[in-house]
Amino acid sequence: MAETRRLTLEALERLTHGVLAASGFDADHAEAIGRVINAAQRDACHSHGVYRLLGMASAVREGLARGDVAPEVIDHASAIVKVDARFGFSPLAFERGLPALIEKTRRQGIAAMAINRCFHFTALWPEVERIAAEGLVGIAMTPSHAWVAPHGGSRGLFGTNPLAFSWPRPHAEPYVFDFATSAIARGDIELHRRAGKPLEPGWAVDSAGRPTLDPQAALDGAMLSFGGHKGSALATMIELLAGPLIDDMTSLESQRFDHGRGAAPCHGELILTLDPQAFLGVSLEAAQTRAEALFAEIVAQGARLPSERRRAARRQAITEGAVEIPAALVEELEALRS
Ligand code: NDP
Numbered sequence: 001m002a003e004t005r006r007l008t009l010e011a012l013e014r015l016t017h018g019v020l021a022a023s024g025f026d027a028d029h030a031e032a033i034g035r036v037i038n039a040a041q042r043d044a045c046h047s048h049g050v051y052r053l054l055g056m057a058s059a060v061r062e063g064l065a066r067g068d069v070a071p072e073v074i075d076h077a078s079a080i081v082k083v084d085a086r087f088g089f090s091p092l093a094f095e096r097g098l099p100a101l102i103e104k105t106r107r108q109g110i111a112a113m114a115i116n117r118c119f120h121f122t123a124l125w126p127e128v129e130r131i132a133a134e135g136l137v138g139i140a141m142t143p144s145h146a147w148v149a150p151h152g153g154s155r156g157l158f159g160t161n162p163l164a165f166s167w168p169r170p171h172a173e174p175y176v177f178d179f180a181t182s183a184i185a186r187g188d189i190e191l192h193r194r195a196g197k198p199l200e201p202g203w204a205v206d207s208a209g210r211p212t213l214d215p216q217a218a219l220d221g222a223m224l225s226f227g228g229h230k231g232s233a234l235a236t237m238i239e240l241l242a243g244p245l246i247d248d249m250t251s252l253e254s255q256r257f258d259h260g261r262g263a264a265p266c267h268g269e270l271i272l273t274l275d276p277q278a279f280l281g282v283s284l285e286a287a288q289t290r291a292e293a294l295f296a297e298i299v300a301q302g303a304r305l306p307s308e309r310r311r312a313a314r315r316q317a318i319t320e321g322a323v324e325i326p327a328a329l330v331e332e333l334e335a336l337r338s
């Protein structure tokens with residue numbers, strides 16, 4: 001077991017802000033990124049916690065991404081808001097576009113937000129949780145880099161393409177799932193490499209297309225989609241909807257745009273929102289009562305709802321006021337801090 005360091009939630013926030021400030025991020029970006037990254041660390045979503053600061057910091061320091069540009073919010077159509085991130089990071093772009101997205105959804109029952117030209121490093125559940133907190137249904141998706149082989153192939157083509165969904169609940173945390181359409185997020189493969197741990201079967205093939213449990217061979221080879229042809233088709237859908245449909249790059253195009261520099265993926269993101277009441281005039285109460293009956297049936301079978309593990313980790317971190325982080329990672333981050 002790797003040695004860990006216990007950081008209070010306040011110390012975690014100071015560390016994140018210190019790294020971002022020292023790496024060229026302005027206060028607006030640092031606030032927006034800090035909210036998402038620290039929430040992921042607090043919720044034991046390790047693949048998208050503070051470890052991601054390493055890649056973000058180097059992307060800005062090397063001049064590939066911008067940590068100091070204001071996203072431009074464009075009122076594109078009655079149900080569509082566009083946000084040009086201008087090669088900055090996605091969290092601030094999302095926050096800046098959200099008020100217009102909510103307003104359009106309430107007015108029309110359904111709306112969409114396309115974020116363009118953004119560097120994307122974060123989990124999607126913080127976004128759909130924010131949407132659910134407004135009483136709206138949310139769906140978010142984004143490509144990344146061409147790391148995942150199509151089912152039946154052995155070379156990277158799709159991104160790890162996460163899909164997140166939220167449904168607001170009257171007296172409970174929203175129903176939220178958020179998963180990569182690859183068998184595992186690439187961030188988890190990188191964490192396995194850092195920890196010297198083998199992968200699980202079915203996650204990846206090496207550069208010769210042979211199944212591998214070696215994280216480095218997987219990073220050099222190709223990842224596999226979850227659920228075989230089904231995950232592969234979902235990944236294709238995300239490439240199309242959050243790529244050509246919104247006039248942004250597919251994972252393959254994004255990887256080519258990167259010119260082998262190994263930076264964070266730069267591309268688009270699509271967020272769809274629905275207002276249960278305004279959509280077809282169904283009463284919110286009636287829709288939610290039936291949804292609650294469905295959730296109760298799931299739980300009655302002994303199954304759990306997605307996000308329960310994450311929220312249990314959140315409660316524990318808040319109760320203890322602290323989180324455990326691998327000591328080597330804390331040292332690396334401290335070295336980057338101003
Ligand atoms: P996981 O496979 O760990 O979890 C996926 C979802 O399934 C979570 O909502 C999880 O809830 C839920 N879940 C897990 N086990 C169960 C179970 N037994 N019963 C019910 N629900 C369950 O996620 P991934 O590794 O696929 O993705 C991790 C993160 O990586 C995501 O947040 C995603 O957004 C992010 N990501 C971001 C990318 C980007 O380009 N920005 C690319 C790829 C991934 P719980 O958390 O409570 O376990």
Ligand code: PYC
Nearest residue numbers: 121144160185186187
């Ligand atoms: O973990 O697959 C991943 C990922 C890609 C971009 C951000 N996270």
